[in-house]
Amino acid sequence: MRIAALVLRILRQFIRDKRTMALMLAAPLLILTLVDLVFNGENYVPNIGLVSIPTTIEDKMLKEGAHIQKYGSEKDAVNDLEQQNLDGYLLFQPGRSGKLVLEGSDPAINGVVMKWSQDALKPLQPSNIKQKLKIAYFHGKEELRQFDYFGPVLLGFFAFFFVFLVAGISFLRERTTGTLGRLMASPLRRWEIVAGYVIGFGIFTMLQAVIIALYAIYVLDMAMYGAFGYVLLITLLLSLSALTLGILLSAFAQNEFQMMQFIPIVIVPQLFFSGLFNLETISEWLRWIGLATPLYYGAEALRDVMVRGNGWDEIYGDILILAGFSALFISLNIIALKKYRKA
Amino acid sequence: MEEVIVSIRGAEKTYGKQIVLKDISLDIKRGEIFGLLGPSGAGKTTLVKLLVGLDTPTSGETYLFGQRMPCLKLAGRIGYMAQSDALYTELSSRENLEFFASLYGLKGGQRRRRIEEVAELVGLSSSMDKIVAQFSGGMKRRLSLAAALLHEPELLILDEPTVGIDPVLRQQIWSAFYQLQQQGTSLIVTTHVMDEAEKCSRLALLRDGSMIAAGTPEELKRETASNTMEEAFLYYGGARP
């Protein structure tokens, strides 16, 4: 089958080009790790106060190596919190759900305290920890752990960025080396070329998505309250839109360097509008840009699944739009190839 | 009565304001080795692209096997070798040939057999597992040619097939052309080398997008009282009385 031949060829090229493969697989992991280190301060061991807490939790925290301080009454704990001797305290009152009060001024530390507390509570309440544990802030206002909040955006961004670039450059090469003309002179149909690229890169992208997502969730401990399958589905659809957009835009580049020029024009703006920064603060008349970018929907859906633990009902709209982007780009590609062969 | 398999009717091609092909009309018969001779920039590649269906004339028509081009159905009957080596340089020559063979529906044992045959024909049998990036220009040229021959097309359209190939190999490749011709294959070959023109059954002389003459090498020389193709070319170009 012709498409199978195309897929095999693309995979073979990938395997030969070890550097590009490494770029697509290892670079996202490296950058995610750096971001995680910068924003999470994983190494920071928080000072946590415990007010009338079951000993099981205390034992768990001690075992994990937390600096803990026990208090008889909440007042003492509040006092220490004010003195900044504590980063937060946990409070359990009979008949009511647990409460976590955070010092609140440093989001990175907030995150660490929350993580420690939640980890300690996990064995007690395997599900719905978020709902059970009431979180209050002594200073500042409620804020998610930073990395948890924009981690999903970065996950989507890397899937998008590297696939866009590598697929775009591959197709550009196909055009500039004349192999595209060679394909066009063969019985291969235009849609078969696009299908071959989608499947060939799709297989590779799938691998990339699995590795990045597993790494982010299990190694970097990115928040993950939803289903892993959804994360993969969203990442894959996002990559598909990146792949098809990359191929489409490669028609407007004469060489690899011009392909790079799309990064500040096409890629970076998406990042700005995808929720990495609060959209409310962006002028009304600029906000529509986000609505026109695949990353906006991908990031939103990923955050829905990973941070909010939502399921299909909340994400299917975003998924449909992502699929719509890909369908649009695929059709445009098939039409654009007419330039090289009219029939 | 010889069958006409390629027919170009008043083909014109313009890129913006530049006229690249001017009113070309030409018939090519089955079993011919037809040469398109002209200096660089004459419009040979453009004409070849019209024939293969990679481009369409601004006006006029081209017909292959009686069908108006471009026509996807005919792609399997044509073997095309572009002027630039359209190869995947990360892959080995075998992998390149496997890929192109599959595009034309060759599989299994037949594909393997054809790959061996064409590799033999272009003298690359010993370099089949070498990565194309390590090839010399001449080797790439020969691999491109091999790729065009894989599916045993009725008509071969070759754009400067022997550029960068040394005289001994060039001789070999021309004997391969004659061998193919004997088997009933028709060939269209572009060249800017005069002595290659002599080897064609018939040829057309192109200059600045115009066809300045067409005929067998003997006819062209006789008509212009020339001893060589070069002299004939100069005569038609108006540079020689």
Ligand SMILES: Nc1ncnc2c1ncn2[C@@H]1O[C@H](COP(=O)(O)OP(=O)(O)O)[C@@H](O)[C@H]1O
């Ligand atoms: N895509 C194109 N756009 C503009 N001009 C072109 C294009 N392709 C070819 N030309 C021009 O057409 C003329 C003939 O080119 P070409 O057919 O490649 O000649 P040849 O193959 O005989 O050397 C040249 O002057 C070239 O600059």
Ligand SMILES: [Mg+2]
């Ligand atoms: Mg040329």
